[in-house]
Amino acid sequence: MADNSLTSNTMSFGQLLKKNVxxxxxxxxxxxxxxxxxxxxxxxxxSPRNVSxxxxxxxYILILASGMVLVIIIGNIDLSVGSIAAFTGAIxxxxxxxxxxxxxxxxxxxxxxxxxxxWQGFWIAFMGVPSxxxxxxxxxxxxxxxxxxxxxxxxxxxxxxxSKITSGFLNSEALMAGxxxxxxxxxxxxxxxxxVGMSIQAREKRRRKGFVIAPVSALILRNVFVVALIAIxxxxxxxxxxxxxVGVVLAIVVTILTFVTNRxxxxxxxxxxxxxKRSAKLSGINTELVEFFVFVVMGSLxxxxxxxxxxxxxxxxxQAGQLFELDAIASVFIGGASMSGGIGTVxxxxxxGLVMGVINNGMSLMNIGADWQYVVKSLVLLLAVFxxxxxxxxxxxx
Amino acid sequence: xxxxxILEVQHVTKEFPGVRALDDVxxxxxxxxxxxxxxxxxxxxxxxxxxxSGVHPIGSYEGTVLxxxxxxxxxxxxxxxxxxxxxxxxxxxxxxxxSIYENMFLxxxxxxxxxxxxxxxxxxxxxxxxxVGLTDPPETIVSKMGVGKQQLVEIARALSxxxxxxxxxxxxxxxNDEESEQLLDLIMELKNEGLTCILISHKLNEVLRVADxxxxxxxxxxxRTYDAHTEDVTRSMLIKDMVGREMNALYPEKxxxxxxxxxxxxxxxxxxxxxxxxKVVDDASFFVRRGEILGFCGPMGAGRxxxxxxxxxxxxxxxxEGTAYLHGEEIHFASPHDAIKKGVGYVSEDRKSLGLIxxxxxxxxxxxxxxxxxxxxxxxxxxxxxxxxxxxRRSLNIKTPSITQLVRNLSGGxxxxxxxxxxxxxxxxxxxxxxxTRGIDVGAxxxxxxxxxxxxAQGKSIVMITSELPEAIGMADRIYVMNEGKIKGVLDxxxxxxxxxxxxxxx
Numbered sequence: 001m002a003d004n005s006l007t008s009n010t011m012s013f014g015q016l017l018k019k020n021v022x023x024x025x026x027x028x029x030x031x032x033x034x035x036x037x038x039x040x041x042x043x044x045x046x047s048p049r050n051v052s053x054x055x056x057x058x059x060y061i062l063i064l065a066s067g068m069v070l071v072i073i074i075g076n077i078d079l080s081v082g083s084i085a086a087f088t089g090a091i092x093x094x095x096x097x098x099x100x101x102x103x104x105x106x107x108x109x110x111x112x113x114x115x116x117x118x119w120q121g122f123w124i125a126f127m128g129v130p131s132x133x134x135x136x137x138x139x140x141x142x143x144x145x146x147x148x149x150x151x152x153x154x155x156x157x158x159x160x161x162x163s164k165i166t167s168g169f170l171n172s173e174a175l176m177a178g179x180x181x182x183x184x185x186x187x188x189x190x191x192x193x194x195x196v197g198m199s200i201q202a203r204e205k206r207r208r209k210g211f212v213i214a215p216v217s218a219l220i221l222r223n224v225f226v227v228a229l230i231a232i233x234x235x236x237x238x239x240x241x242x243x244x245x246v247g248v249v250l251a252i253v254v255t256i257l258t259f260v261t262n263r264x265x266x267x268x269x270x271x272x273x274x275x276x277k278r279s280a281k282l283s284g285i286n287t288e289l290v291e292f293f294v295f296v297v298m299g300s301l302x303x304x305x306x307x308x309x310x311x312x313x314x315x316x317x318x319q320a321g322q323l324f325e326l327d328a329i330a331s332v333f334i335g336g337a338s339m340s341g342g343i344g345t346v347x348x349x350x351x352x353g354l355v356m357g358v359i360n361n362g363m364s365l366m367n368i369g370a371d372w373q374y375v376v377k378s379l380v381l382l383l384a385v386f387x388x389x390x391x392x393x394x395x396x397x398x
Numbered sequence: 399x400x401x402x403x404i405l406e407v408q409h410v411t412k413e414f415p416g417v418r419a420l421d422d423v424x425x426x427x428x429x430x431x432x433x434x435x436x437x438x439x440x441x442x443x444x445x446x447x448x449x450x451s452g453v454h455p456i457g458s459y460e461g462t463v464l465x466x467x468x469x470x471x472x473x474x475x476x477x478x479x480x481x482x483x484x485x486x487x488x489x490x491x492x493x494x495x496x497s498i499y500e501n502m503f504l505x506x507x508x509x510x511x512x513x514x515x516x517x518x519x520x521x522x523x524x525x526x527x528x529x530v531g532l533t534d535p536p537e538t539i540v541s542k543m544g545v546g547k548q549q550l551v552e553i554a555r556a557l558s559x560x561x562x563x564x565x566x567x568x569x570x571x572x573x574n575d576e577e578s579e580q581l582l583d584l585i586m587e588l589k590n591e592g593l594t595c596i597l598i599s600h601k602l603n604e605v606l607r608v609a610d611x612x613x614x615x616x617x618x619x620x621x622r623t624y625d626a627h628t629e630d631v632t633r634s635m636l637i638k639d640m641v642g643r644e645m646n647a648l649y650p651e652k653x654x655x656x657x658x659x660x661x662x663x664x665x666x667x668x669x670x671x672x673x674x675x676x677k678v679v680d681d682a683s684f685f686v687r688r689g690e691i692l693g694f695c696g697p698m699g700a701g702r703x704x705x706x707x708x709x710x711x712x713x714x715x716x717x718x719e720g721t722a723y724l725h726g727e728e729i730h731f732a733s734p735h736d737a738i739k740k741g742v743g744y745v746s747e748d749r750k751s752l753g754l755i756x757x758x759x760x761x762x763x764x765x766x767x768x769x770x771x772x773x774x775x776x777x778x779x780x781x782x783x784x785x786x787x788x789x790x791r792r793s794l795n796i797k798t799p800s801i802t803q804l805v806r807n808l809s810g811g812x813x814x815x816x817x818x819x820x821x822x823x824x825x826x827x828x829x830x831x832x833x834x835t836r837g838i839d840v841g842a843x844x845x846x847x848x849x850x851x852x853x854x855a856q857g858k859s860i861v862m863i864t865s866e867l868p869e870a871i872g873m874a875d876r877i878y879v880m881n882e883g884k885i886k887g888v889l890d891x892x893x894x895x896x897x898x899x900x901x902x903x904x905x
Contacts, residue, residue: 209781209784264776264777264778265769265770265773265777265778268765268766268769268778271758272755272758272762272766275756275758276751276754276755276756278751278752279751279752279753279755280755281713282710282746282752283734283738283767283820284733284737284738284739285735285766286733286735342757343757
């Protein structure tokens, strides 16, 4: 064990790398996969249209994954999210067809999702039925109810307005330069300034408190990476119609959930319950209530995902959402969450979901069918989780 | 009984990292005798049985074990079973959803080409069950039977393995008086049929009743072997040997400043979490005063932890009865959350599974109980959280490179300080600590004693459960003695001696 002194407050680059090897390796893996497919497809997957497409095609899985990661951190599982997405998609279409507008539709749909979460959370948290069973039952229940309310036929939407949530773009006539939209650059620039400013401020705060901080070089490297990522996305979006609305929706979901998990009491309770439920209970944490709310959050996000998927298909399908739960769960585990609970991040789940999304997309562009996509995805899941377990064991965390 | 030795232990020494669990232990077991082994918790009894039965394989200890005069090289429990040794643990090792006879032959049933003849086994089982006096049909599922009967199944299982030497580790710990009597009678009968028994028990009366010879262990050493037939062995003699160690200045000086009673519990009973009729704590009443350190002593399974956890927001048991008063007013704790809010803190004896969250860092573990206090609008205030954690790191001298270190990487003593910090940060008025110094080194123990004394000096009331009698005598202002779920009595600081406590507990 190291000594107690605080004389050396800046950790070396090597230490930093060692400490964060798992979170970095996730990003590196995503980048590598993207580059490999860029080579294999002759750069098509890097075209502005395709970059926007990747977000749209995977948006609903990413939304589900960012809720699923909470469920998995508290050591539970949710198998029902696909069926709930189908059910809430149908509800969304029905509500929208009454003509109350998109925003009220989103609110109503997410509330319906939350009520479903209340139902499942009640059985899991307060009645002590294992989540595997409750959500397996929910998977059947909401598939059945979807068939009931849709009469097993698609519900079409009254106008194009609904599908904007998934396939629409934010744009501004005033900010057009020929075919190129300047709005993504403006949004990107603002975002970059905020993120860089926040990271500098956070480091400064830690330094003042005498904490161990990362070296300046690491700070710069990290911010260069963030700015580059934003610049690439801005560039791509600028050249294809503007910022995808679903990207904005996703950004809001991820920002809120990241804030909740990192900074709020509720988020800390989630990790505590997942880390050791009995100890959390004796620490005075109302573990049942925490479990309950996690399922309510998951339910409302499943509602949002159902709405986004209905927008993507431009109609509510009774068969929608099949196997969504497995894609969401796989994303969470590829993103570094632990099967035994207590470990996982929202950003990780998003990166995990993108890994699978980029592979699907790349293979589709190469005209490789769904059959082989399954094979490759299965290996990625297995190897990613093995790598995670392996590095964790090496770091003495297993 | 002959003078031949079925088992001989010669100069066995066994070390665990940092602890010498057995220190040059020697004794003999004669063929056909019942040999009692007595000693306090941690005296080394269980480790010794582990060496004899192959739980600790050959090579992991020094010294020799002779069985039937031949040196034993047990690499596993299976090896020791082959030469006729069987051990019956305190926690029964039956598979709960299998029947009696399936359990009896589990792992050693004779097969023809790997195929079991269940009818034959059923037939065989009847004979053994008759010998142990169990009348239930062999097809009965064991989880449907009481603990006493399950124990008989274990003995029948041992007999079916052609056991020559049966080791019983606290066999009556979870039995009532009548069941205990029956079990002891059975052991006597089996002895007459030629079985040799080693009986490990805290209950000296039982040992004195059935044992031919008794060996006392203390601090990993075999102190003395009595022959019950030639010597007039008494409880006092055994107790004196069990506790006869010197008290040094292991405990910090203190000047108690004790005020009025703060917290009182009356007629508290707790029922077993699974066997809903069984009382684990029976009609316990106690009180603690301002600035007082209260000791709770008694052998393992006395019901001390169960009593405290039950009071601390119903954390143990299927249900409880009784009333609690804080400052003279009746009070209920619906959950640990509620208890903490009303000023009670509890630090578990089981640091790793009930105390800490091992995969989280020091800071998070300290703040987990007090996050609402350290936050605004549900958002955790990092600054205050860090200040709080740093405060306890300094004041309790937690040795860690930083408060962002994972607690799993800390030593036992420092982990204990982290759990204490967590409870203290919630500012309890009544502070219950369960075995606060278990498994930590002497230096850290002294620091924890100092912390507890300081808290008492600040006017907090401390309830300390401890199995180490010297610790209770060195620290506590009053000592409640518990055994078998009941409070057996209370001793003041001046009048408490180790012998006195043992007498009270075992009376």
